[in-house]
Structures are given as structure tokens and as C-alpha cells.
Amino acid sequence: MTDIPDELRPFFSDYRINLVQVLDSGHCQFYNEDVKNVFDITQKIYTNNLQGLSEEYANKSIDSEIINLVTTITGFSKLSDIFNESGDGGETTVWKCVQEMEDEWVQKGVAEGELNGEIKVQKERQTAIITMIELGLTKKQIFTKYSEEDYLKAEEALNNN
Numbered sequence: 001m002t003d004i005p006d007e008l009r010p011f012f013s014d015y016r017i018n019l020v021q022v023l024d025s026g027h028c029q030f031y032n033e034d035v036k037n038v039f040d041i042t043q044k045i046y047t048n049n050l051q052g053l054s055e056e057y058a059n060k061s062i063d064s065e066i067i068n069l070v071t072t073i074t075g076f077s078k079l080s081d082i083f084n085e086s087g088d089g090g091e092t093t094v095w096k097c098v099q100e101m102e103d104e105w106v107q108k109g110v111a112e113g114e115l116n117g118e119i120k121v122q123k124e125r126q127t128a129i130i131t132m133i134e135l136g137l138t139k140k141q142i143f144t145k146y147s148e149e150d151y152l153k154a155e156e157a158l159n160n161n
Contacts, residue, residue: 022046022073037066038073045074048105122153129154 004012020028022042030036041062044053071080129151132142142151 034063034066037062038069041066041070042073045070045076045079050105122150125150126154126157130158133158 020039022039023046025039025043028039030039041053041057044050044056068080071077125146129142129146133154139151146154
């Protein structure tokens with residue numbers, strides 16, 4: 001314990017606390033099934049191991065309090081929402097949740113891919129228009145292939161450099 005003046009010592013407790021890192025808890029053996037489930041589900045969510053989650057918990061009932069705790073730890077509120085929608089009261093299986101999480105992550109990946117693709121296309125347009133401007137093509141010639149909006153963005157990028 002840190003050095004504390006004697007007059008303050010009664011206000012501090014010197015409890016021993018065992019800390020376990022969630023992502024490094026695979027080597028730990030938990031005897032309480034609920035504690036094991038909390039660490040295992042949390043670890044699988046953090047590592048995006050949906051296949052492992054679905055294989056292990058597809059037909060296994062989990063108490064809603066465990067789901068709420070995992071939701072709090074991971075910040076993945078959708079998990080709690082899915083379990084609350086099931087209306088089973090205290091317990092439900094994880095399969096529906098895994099499916100919805102997977103669908104959401106796939107949709108997020110597709111959206112990010114589309115956004116990245118659009119950004120790449122915009123940059124390519126800008127580069128092409130800047131090259132045309134530098135080669136002395138007129139606006140009218142550039143507008144045959146590109147929109148006025150594309151032209152203005154390229155012109156702005158050219159002026160900012």
C-alpha cells in the first residue's frame with residue numbers, strides 16, 4: 001500500500017483485489033457458470049468471434065442479468081435490446097442475438113466499404129479534373145465528362161494546394 005499518514009489511515013481500506021483482463025481470461029478457470037459466461041461472451045464480442053459465440057451458445061439459455069452485464073462491459077447496447085425483445089423473462093438463447101449482431105456488422109462493413117469507394121472515386125475525379133485544368137482544357141470541355149460540382153471541388157482543392 002502507498003505511504004499514507006497515520007491520521008488518514010482509518011479512511012482507507014487495504015483490500016486485496018484480483019483483477020482479470022477480459023481478453024486474457026482464457027487461461028482462467030471460473031467455477032461459477034454465470035461468471036464464466038460473462039467473460040466468455042464478452043471476450044467473443046471484443047474479438048468479433050461470432051462463429052465461436054454462435055457455436056457455444058446457440059442452444060444455451062443465458063440469464064438476462066448476465067446479458068445486461070455483458071452489455072454494460074462491451075457497450076454493445078444492441079445485445080440487451082435483442083434479448084429484451086425476446087420476452088422470455090429471465091432467460092433466452094443467444095442464437096438470435098448472434099445473427100442480428102452479425103447482420104449489423106456486415107451492414108456496417110458494407111456501408112464503410114461503399115463510403116471508402118465513393119471517397120476513392122471522388123479523389124480520382126478530382127485528380128483527373130486538376131490534370132485537365134493544368135493541361136489547359138476549358139470548363140466546357142471538362143463539363144462534357146464531369147459535373148460542375150466535381151469541377152468546383154477540384155478547383156477548390158487546386159487552389160488550396
